[in-house]
Amino acid sequence: MHTVAVLALPDTIAFDLSTPIEVFGRVTLAGGGPGYRVMVCGSEPEVAAGPMRISTEHGLDMLTRVDTVVVPARYDPLAPTPDGVDAALHAALARGTRIASICAGAFTLAAAGLLDGKRATTHWLGAQAFRSAFPAVHLDPDVLYIDEGQLLTSAGATAGIDLCLHMVQCDYGASVAADAARLAVAPLHRTGGQAQFIVRNRRATGTELPDLLAWIEQHAHRDLTLEDVAAQAATSTRTLNRRFHAETGQTPMQWVNGVRVRHAQALLESTSHGVERIGREVGFSSAANFREQFRRVAGVPPQGYRNTFRERSV
Structure with a gap:
C-alpha cells in the first residue's frame, strides 16, 4: 500500500490539509482494498489551523518512511519554517520520497531550497511575493499544477484536488483515478497545463491610472x-x-x-x-x-x- 504523509505546520490552511486526506483516503482498488494509508505529521503534537487546532499523529521522522509527502499552504506563507522541517524534507527527498505542495505550500518547499532551478507553481495571488523571495525558482503561475518528477506543485484551492488525482493516476492508472474523481465530485481530468482561470488585470494596486x-x-x-x-x-x-x-x-x-x-x-x-x-x-x-x-x-x-x-x- 502506498503511504502518504500530510505535513501540518503551524497556521496551516485546513482546506489544503484536508484535500489530500480526502482524495487519497477514499481511493479504492479493484479488489476492494484501500490504495493509500494517509497520516498527518508535524513538528508539534498540535498546530493551529485557522479557528481550529489539528492534532498530528506522527513527528517529522515519519517523512522519510513514507512514499509521498504533501505540504499544504499556511496562512502566512513567508512565516519562518519550524526547526527541523527543512532537514526532514531534504532527507525525504534524498531517500526518493515524492514531495508535493498544495497552493502556497510551494513557499515551504522553496524556503527549504528544494525548488531551486526547477519549474513550480503556486496560487496566482502569491506569484509576486514568491518571485521576490525565491528568484532561483522558475515560477509559472498560469497552470494548475506542475510535475517535475519527484517534486510537484499546485495552484490554489481545487487545483490541489487536480494534483492529487494526477498522483493517483500515476500510481494506479486512469480507472482508479476516475473513481477517485467521482468521489471527490471533481472533473475526471484537468491537465496541469490548464490555466488557473484568473485574469490578473483584476487588480492594479499602486497605479496612477x-x-x-x-x-x-x-x-x-x-x-x-x-x-x-x-x-x-x-x-x-x-x-x-x-x-x-x-x-x-x-x-x-x-x-x-x-x-x-x-x-x-x-x-x-x-x-x-x-x-x-x-x-x-x-x-x-x-x-x-x-x-x-x-x-x-x-x-x-x-x-x-x-x-x-x-x-x-x-
Missing part, C-alpha cells in the same frame, strides 16, 4: 482603439503606452482584452448564451478573434472554460 482603468471597465464592450483610450486619458498614444506598461506590465489594448475576457468568463459561468453572442457583447469584433484572445488569456477555449465550470456544479 485608476480613473482610466475604471473607464475601460465600463466601456470595454465598445469598439475601442488605442486612440480612444489615449483621448480619454488626455495624452498621446506613445505616452499612454509607456505609462501603462510601467504600471501594469501590459499595453493598453492587452488590458482592454483582459477586461473583455474577464467579462466573458462571468457570462460563460452564469448564462447559457452562445459563445458568439458573448464575444460580441463583451466587445470582440468577431467570434474567431474572441476565441483566440480568450485562449491566450485564459489558457483554454471559451467552451472548454464553460464545460469545466458546469462539471464543477454537477
Whole structure:
C-alpha cells in the first residue's frame, strides 16, 4: 500500500490539509482494498489551523518512511519554517520520497531550497511575493499544477484536488483515478497545463491610472482603439503606452482584452448564451478573434472554460 504523509505546520490552511486526506483516503482498488494509508505529521503534537487546532499523529521522522509527502499552504506563507522541517524534507527527498505542495505550500518547499532551478507553481495571488523571495525558482503561475518528477506543485484551492488525482493516476492508472474523481465530485481530468482561470488585470494596486482603468471597465464592450483610450486619458498614444506598461506590465489594448475576457468568463459561468453572442457583447469584433484572445488569456477555449465550470456544479 502506498503511504502518504500530510505535513501540518503551524497556521496551516485546513482546506489544503484536508484535500489530500480526502482524495487519497477514499481511493479504492479493484479488489476492494484501500490504495493509500494517509497520516498527518508535524513538528508539534498540535498546530493551529485557522479557528481550529489539528492534532498530528506522527513527528517529522515519519517523512522519510513514507512514499509521498504533501505540504499544504499556511496562512502566512513567508512565516519562518519550524526547526527541523527543512532537514526532514531534504532527507525525504534524498531517500526518493515524492514531495508535493498544495497552493502556497510551494513557499515551504522553496524556503527549504528544494525548488531551486526547477519549474513550480503556486496560487496566482502569491506569484509576486514568491518571485521576490525565491528568484532561483522558475515560477509559472498560469497552470494548475506542475510535475517535475519527484517534486510537484499546485495552484490554489481545487487545483490541489487536480494534483492529487494526477498522483493517483500515476500510481494506479486512469480507472482508479476516475473513481477517485467521482468521489471527490471533481472533473475526471484537468491537465496541469490548464490555466488557473484568473485574469490578473483584476487588480492594479499602486497605479496612477485608476480613473482610466475604471473607464475601460465600463466601456470595454465598445469598439475601442488605442486612440480612444489615449483621448480619454488626455495624452498621446506613445505616452499612454509607456505609462501603462510601467504600471501594469501590459499595453493598453492587452488590458482592454483582459477586461473583455474577464467579462466573458462571468457570462460563460452564469448564462447559457452562445459563445458568439458573448464575444460580441463583451466587445470582440468577431467570434474567431474572441476565441483566440480568450485562449491566450485564459489558457483554454471559451467552451472548454464553460464545460469545466458546469462539471464543477454537477
